[in-house]
Amino acid sequence: MDQITRILDRLLALHPKEIDLSLGRMHRLLDALGSPEKRLPPVIHIAGTNGKGSVTATLRAILEASGKRCHVYTSPHLVSFNERIRLGTDGKYVSDPVLFDALQRCEEANGGEEITFFEITTAAALLLFAEHPADVVLLEVGLGGRLDATNVINEPLVSVITPVSMDHEKFLGDDLTVIAAEKAGIIKPGVPVVSAEQDPDVLKVIERQAARNKTRVDVFGQDFVSQLDQGRMTFQDEDGLLDLPQPVLGGSHQFANAALAMAALKTTGLLPDEDVISTGLKSVNWPGRLQPLTHGPLVDMCPEGSEVWLDGGHNPGAGVSIAQFMGEQEERAPRPLYLIAGMLTTKDPSGFFRPFDGLVRHVGTVPIATTNTARSPEELADLARCAGLEATPFPSLDAAIADVAACAADDGEAPRILICGSLYLAGEALARNNMAPD
Structure with a gap:
């Protein structure tokens, strides 16, 4: 230490x-x-x-x-x-x-x-x-x-x-x-x-x-x-x-x-x-906010051709803005959207997830290792279902990505993946992808 x-x-x-x-x-x-x-x-x-x-x-x-x-x-x-x-x-x-x-x-x-x-x-x-x-x-x-x-x-x-x-x-x-x-x-x-x-x-x-x-x-x-x-x-x-x-x-x-x-x-x-x-x-830099991930170990785990996004927004207002952006991406280039989400107990997951209804193929919920105030994947999946989304809990970010890869293989389509719901999770994803902010 x-x-x-x-x-x-x-x-x-x-x-x-x-x-x-x-x-x-x-x-x-x-x-x-x-x-x-x-x-x-x-x-x-x-x-x-x-x-x-x-x-x-x-x-x-x-x-x-x-x-x-x-x-x-x-x-x-x-x-x-x-x-x-x-x-x-x-x-x-x-x-x-x-x-x-x-x-x-x-x-x-x-x-x-x-x-x-x-x-x-x-x-x-x-x-x-x-x-x-x-x-x-x-x-x-x-x-x-x-x-x-x-x-x-x-x-x-x-x-x-x-x-x-x-x-x-x-x-x-x-x-x-x-x-x-x-x-x-x-x-x-x-x-x-x-x-x-x-x-x-x-x-x-x-x-x-x-x-x-x-x-x-x-x-x-x-x-x-x-x-x-x-x-x-x-x-x-x-x-x-x-x-x-x-x-x-x-x-x-x-x-x-x-x-x-x-x-x-x-x-x-x-x-x-x-x-x-x-x-x-042209030079604004603010990591973890609708940030595209184009390379790195985490991206390498995703199916070939995947479009990977990262956003730390975590409240209903952020959910509206992020869902609107993802809807625009869908209009531009249609592909199945998968969310991988982790959230804190102080947040409103149903309010965050609700704007994604009708837009998302599936939500994988994950724990957040860097805080002891995160919702369990099981509870978060239940709340995502309350918002009208299909959801499955996973023990880790890697496991959730592996599930997306399996689904994509069955579909035969390269997915759009959004890692979201918490700045803590965004930080974990950046660290896992060897992309510390500078």
Whole structure:
């Protein structure tokens, strides 16, 4: 066991609960560290249910194309914890020695007090961001917003809210407007807000919170739009129209995510000219989100000619977007679709699976080795059946792939395979395929 794993294990044991939303412990630790949250480069703060990572990746790509250095904080990671922290000094994930030093200083400053894993590791990220030069910090909310550990930033450049839907009900509430209020908790006095298209009730919550903070909200579909036009993406607002390449990330929802990122940059005065935006859009990289797998040991196990996709989306909203994309692929090039899915106990599998009804040949459900909070394959298969899908539990990812191979041999057709349902499973698949993010 290496020193990073050992210290992360110690930090994980500092609180009896994995999630305990509060800001008191963060403020205590940050005070002990000399208040690094007050010494950061300008911050763009991103909350929402789906699309936070894609928007953050697009923001980074466009900013770096314009010559800006970006610190980036996202969660969870897929393969290595280092993926959560990217330093603008070299544009790479934090190295093991630098990460270990920051975690160790946070551990010492905390003095053994109760604090959640996400809180103390967020403090480590903020400490590193304060100590290394960059032009912008892209700070992604972990859970909710109002009481999230990232919400210690008093005056970001802009608050970005991606689509809000049902997720993490145990911690955020089981009503969409209650969840929206938690997300809108990142809105600060006088700081502009840029929002995705939202459910009307969600938008009312966001607009009320913005009004309380005497700031404006620019909303996708009202103040700015994007769409596909003859193989290109257009972005339009009151100032005119931009003609841009399609987002490299898969799915029609990525047009809205890219537009949200551009609107946020325009609000802050950081949006570069059309040519630079185009360069940035062509370089967006966000693994585990409708990611095609074209080679590697895992792909070699699949039937010859298989089309293999990977996505870590895990809630009903993500299910709708992923199913829509798979439907588009079916129209383009018909072939039988097989899902291989693993999900956590905190998620709504039936809500995730339901949009795939009528589209999927079969679902193979699998365990997730990297977490102890995954549903059993048997329970997940039952829930997939409740959503109208045929499903069979398997003891491993390899076993599920072998079953697809057997079915494909009987059918005589090369299948389309989607590994989905959890970022943890996506991480396992990437590791199994020797494709750690970089």
